[in-house]
Structure formats: structure tokens, C-alpha cells
Amino acid sequence: MKKVKIDDFKVTQPIKLDGTKNDWDLNATEDELKDRLKTTRQKLGKLQDTLYAHGKYAVLVCLQGMDTAGKDSLIREVFKSFNARGVVVHSFKTPTALEKKHDFLWRHYIALPERGKFGIFNRTHYENVLVTRVHPQYILGENLPDVNTLDDINTNFWDKRFQQINDFEKTLQENGTIIFKFFLNISKEEQKQRQLRRLDKPNKNWKFSPGDLDERALWEDYRKYYEDAINRTSKPKAPWYVIPSNDKDIARVIVAEILLQELQKYNDIKEPELDDAIKAKISEYRERLKND
Template identity: 60%
Template sequence: MKNISIDSLKVSSTIKLADFPTLIDVATSEKKKEKELQKIREKLSKIQDMMYAHNKYSVLICLQGMDTAGKDSLIREVFKEFNARGVVVHSFKTPNTNELEHDFLWRHYLALPEKGKFSVFNRTHYENVLITRVHPEYIVNENIPGIDKVDDITPEFWENRFESINAFEKHVASNGVIILKFFLHLSKEEQRQRLLRRLEKEKHNWKFSPADLKERLLWEDYQNCYEEAINKTSKPHAPWLIIPADNKETARYLVAKSILEELEKYEFHYPELDQEIQDNIKMYHDKLASEK
């Protein structure tokens, strides 16, 4: 299997999304990719168990991408070996009435992972500089002072949002949250094919919405917003990785490998036993073993 450098996927300088491929050849079969993914899953599961016991760090995985980019199936396949107590998935929809009574980051703070656990944001706090930027009329619903209509939204407003997001991520990272952000980079043609499959296969019809076609007309607007958001918020403590997503199996493998390589940089360990317990382990064992 062709070795792909994870560093080549990380955004460490200003980028153009058009320069990144949506499909790469890893020179192997789908079956071999699944075997490699299984190996990584098992390693991640062991790390998560140790991280849970270590109880000092947590992990925030952020997934963004256009509709049909494969976020749901990626979550299912990458985290399937995890202990259920160790990972929580949050899918952020349109803010509800209660959420709109708070600032735009409030609901994301509430969903941050506890120490020793993973949180996966399926769509993230970046929706607040993506869909709201393509559809600025949504901002009016937030009841922000000074913004009563779309014309009140200035370029400075978006700059302030980027600054708030950067401050949010820096704060949580400094408190032990390991952050990895993945943009599933899908081509417009592959999205077309996936939408067609939703219509052609009856069991997938429920996934289709006419709104998908309306949003597809805004493809370039979304690409521009993603590009700017990635460039303004990819930091060493919270990097963006651009994942070629036209092949779902390859995307899953690359995301899993990226997470594994990042976590292997940390020295997680099981807590040391109290000396008295260590000194008496054999006695405790023998006492339990002798019970009938």
C-alpha cells in the first residue's frame, strides 16, 4: 500500500483548495484498505482505553465537508472498535430556540469531550462561518445587537467570528483537548454521482432532499468560504487536514491514520497503583482465587 504522508494533508500555510486532489491512488485494493483500517482501529481503541485511564487529555475530532462527503459512514467505520463510553458524536443542526438565546459557540462548549474521551463533531462550529456566510439571512435570527438585517453584516463581523473560533480552540487546547479538523474534499462530479445513487436506490431515497440541489447551485460560494475558513483557522494546536474524499475507503483510512499518528506523539499511561496495593497484589489474588 502506498504510504501517504499525513503532513502533506495538513494546512500549515495559505492554500488554494483547487490545488488539492479530491482523489488519490494509494495503490491497493479496497479489501487491503479495510485490513489496514482495521489495524489502525485496534491501535486507536487501545490508546483510547489508556487515555481514559490517564484522564488528562481528551480529543475533539471535527468533520466538515459538502453534502454526501461521507461523514456519517466515516464516523461509523473509524470509531467502531471504541468502547462506547469513550466516544460521543454530536451532529449540529440548525440552532434551536434555546441555542439561539446564547452566543454561537455556546452549544459547542457544552459538547466538548470529558477528559479521557473523544467527541466527534459531525458538522461543527465552522457552520457559523460557512452556511451562515452563504446564507447571511440566518445571522439575523441570532438577535445580535446592531444586526437587524443582512446589510448590517460587515466584513469585520466575519473577522470577529474567526477570531472567536481561534480563541475558543486555543483555550480548550491549552486545557488538554487535542484538536484535529478534517475537511472531506469532494469533487462536484462525485457529489452528483452520490446524489444520483440516493435517488436510484430506494433504501437511500430518505437521504435525499430537494434542498440538496439548491445548495449544489452554490458550490463555488461554499468552496470559497471553506478555503477562507481553513486559511484563517489552521493552527499548530488545531490543524486542518484536507482529505481527498472521492473514495470513501481511502478517506476513512487517511482520517484514522492521521488520528493515530497524532495520538502516538503523547505519552499516555495507566495510573500507578498505590504502593500498598502493589505490595499485596498476590495476596488479593490468592484470596479471590481460593473463594468457592
Template identity: 50%
Template sequence: MKDLAYRFKIADTKNFKLKDFNPDETAGYDKDGAEELLADLISETAKMQSELYAANSRSLLIIFQAMDAAGKDSAIEHTMSGLNPQGCQVYSFKQPTAEDYEHDFLWRHYKALPERGRIGIHNRSHYENVLVTKVHPEFILKENIPGISKVKDIGGKFWNRRYESIRNFEDHLHANGTIIIKFFLHVSKDEQKKRFLERIADPEKNWKFSSGDVKERQLWDDYMKAYETAIKKTSTNDNPWYVLPADKKWFTRIAISTIIRQTLKDMKLEYPILSKEETEKLEETKRILEKE
């Protein structure tokens, strides 16, 4: 299981290519028994979440990015189902508001960071600012950045500065106790088409479908290039990206839970150790209660 936690980690950014990752891979795992395995992983993670919450010194930020219909929502639902809601904070980022545009692109994401002792889950994230905006650079004009008044003002130097801002932002968080793991759910174009058709066919899933999804699908190659560049520019040892196969939802969930469990395990969490004075107070309290 530990090997699985590192199998999809992007360590070699120099030679990273999305085409080298198979969206249909299951790493030798079988669907039979997947549900039981996932339950065990969640149970182990829940125990370590309690230690994280009790220690109240560090936090964990989990970022989910993907193309539409890759399974982000269901992955979050299934992999976080056994955790204590009191120790989790989930944010789903939509299009920026007018207020958001009055600040720098990281502002609204900084506000949503998990408190110490908690797990933060970001469904989409600050990476939208180098993904959807890379495919649609006209969105950048809404940010009213000095010196940028038209799309042709947005060149390589602009994007490199933005990647640098993201790296610095994440390095700052890591240095102050927030561990970050970033998941790209890598779904194939064929599987996305299949899931879109299923949403259209099922009245209970119609609400999930938007005609705009198909328009964005036509820009698939542009999005893949944007994702590849973003991952290559921002995956670091402290703040790594994981490219997870997403054609088989059951396997994606196992991979996510395995990585989260291993990340928490590597944090070497412990319950706080009480001072001698506090221990003596507990013993005194115990004696008082037993005499009632």
C-alpha cells in the same frame, strides 16, 4: 503511514488554496487490501483509546465538515467501528434551535465537548457559523447580535471577530487538555452529483436526499470560498485542519484512521502508574482471592 498523517495537514495557511488539493487522490494506495489495512489501523487506535480512557487527563475532539454526500456519516461509522462506545461521544449538529439562538454561537458546541478520557466526534460543528452563515448571512440575524439588524451590517470585521472567537475557543480547549483535529472531506462537484443520483435511484437511500441539497449545490463556488477562508483563518499547529480527498471513500477512511492513530500516538499515552500503597493493596487482594 506516518507521512500520510501529515500529507493533508494544512500547515502553510498563507499559501493555502483548495484548488491545489485533488479530491480523487489516493496517495499511491490501492483499494485492494484497503479493508484489511483499515481494520489494523482501527485495532491500533482501540488500544490507545483504552490508554486515553484510563489516564482520564485529556480528551480528543474530532470534527467532520463537508459538503452534502461527501461521506461524513459513513466515514464516522467505519473509522470508529472498532472503538469502545463507552469512551466515545458522537454529536450530529442540525440547524440551531430557538434555545440555541438565545445564546452565543459557541454555546451548544461547548455543551457537547468530550469529557476527559473520551473521544468526541462532531458531525458538523461550530464551523457552520462561518460556513453556511457565510453563504447565507441572513441566518446571522436570528442570533439577535447587538448592532446587527440587517445583512449589510455583517461585514469583514464581523467575520474576522468570529474567526478569532473560534481560534480562542480552540486554544482554550487545547490548553485545558482537549486535542482537536479537524477534517474537511473534500469531494468533487462531479462526485457529489453521482452520489445524489445514486440516492435518488435507491429507495433505501431516498431519505438521505433533500431537494434543498440541490439548491445548495448551486452555491458550490460560494461554499468552496467559505471553506477555504475558514480553514485558512483557523488552522493552527495546535488545532490543525486536514483537507482529505473524499471521492474515494475507501481511501478517505484510511486517511482519517491514520491521522487519528498518529494523533493519539503523539499524545504519548500511558496507563496510570499505581502508587506503592495501591500496589501493595492489589497484592493483598490477590492473596485473599487465591485462598478462596
């Protein structure tokens, strides 16, 4: 089986999404991929236990992708070996009335993982420069002081919003949050086939909405704005990874192995040692328990 090389997926210079791959070959069978993922996620689970005990870092995993890209199933499969106390998943939907009364980052900020935990954002703060660029009328619903008409949602507006996102992530990183941003990259044809399966399988029908087809018609717009967002916000301490995702099993292995390889670089994440005074009395405590 082929090794996952992080540099094949990390965005370190401007990219063209049309030039990135939707498919990837790890030279492995389906069963081999499942075994490989199982091994990797078990290692991640052990690492998370150490992260929890260490208590000085949080990990934020951001997942973005077109409809049907496989975000939900990736979360289920990659993180199933984690202790439930150490991982929290947030799925961001249309902002509520309360959320619209705050700045656009507020609902994401209050959902951030505490130190020692993993936080998974299923759709993220990037929706605020993706969906809103395709549908700028949504910005009017934020009731911002300087935005009264669509004409006010101009280049300067988006420049400022991207700067706010970069500042937000820089602040997180400088205060102990390790950030991973994954774009699950599927082809338009693959999306079509997955949407058809939703219609064909009764147990998947609930996932389908007629609005999905309206959004699919805007595929090129979304791709354009994804490309712009990735290029503007892939930074050394908060990089984007573009993951070929036409094959879900392969995408899961790639994401899991990137997480493991990058987190293993943090040599200071170790379980804390017992206080010397307690350590000196371990034998005494053991005897007390045996004689209890």
C-alpha cells in the same frame, strides 16, 4: 501500499481548494484498504482505552465537508473498534430556539468531550462561518445586539467571529483537548453521482432532500468560504487536514492513520500505575479472591 504522510494533508500555509486533490492513490486494493483500516482502528481503540485511564486529555475530531462527503460512514467505520463509553458523536443541525438564545459557540461548548474521551463533531462550530456566510440572513435569527440588518453583517463581523473561533480552540487546547479538523474534499461531479445514488437506491432515499439541490447550486460560494475558513483557522495546535474523499475507503484510511500517528506522539499518555500500597498487597488480594 503507500504510507500516509501527514504533511501531504495538513494545512500549514494558505491553500487554494481548487489546487487540492479529491483523489489519492495508496497503491492498495479495496480488500487491502479494508484490512489496513481494521488494523489502524484497532490500534486507535487500544490507544483510546489508555487515554480513558490516563484521564488528562480529551480528543475532539471535527468533520466538515459538502453534502455527501461521507462524514457519517467515516465515523461508523473509523471508530467502530472504540469502547462505547469512550466516544461521543454529536451531529449539529439547524440551531434550536434555545440554542439561538445563547452565543453561537454555546451548543458546541456543552457538547465537548470530557478528559479521557473522544468527541466527534459531525458538522461543527464552523457551520457558523460557512452556512451563515452563504445565507447571511440566518445571522439575523441570532438576535444579536449590534446586528439589525444585513448591512451589519460586514467584514468586521466575520473577522470577529473567526477570532472567537480561534480563541475558543486555543482555550480548549491549552486545557487538554487535542483537536483534529478534517475537511472531506470531494469533487462536484462525485457529489452529483452520490446524490443520484440516493435517488436510485430505495434504502438511501431518506437521505435526499430537494433542498440539497438548492445548496449544490451554491457550490462555488461554499468552496470559497470553506477555503477562507480553513486558511484563517488552521493553527499549529488546531490544524486543518484536507482529505481527498472521492474514494471513501481511502479517505477513511487517511483520517484513521493521521489520528493514530499524531496521538502516538503524546508519550505521556500512559495507563496509571497502581498505588504502591495496593501493589504491595496484590498477592494478598489474589488469595482472598481465590478463597472466596
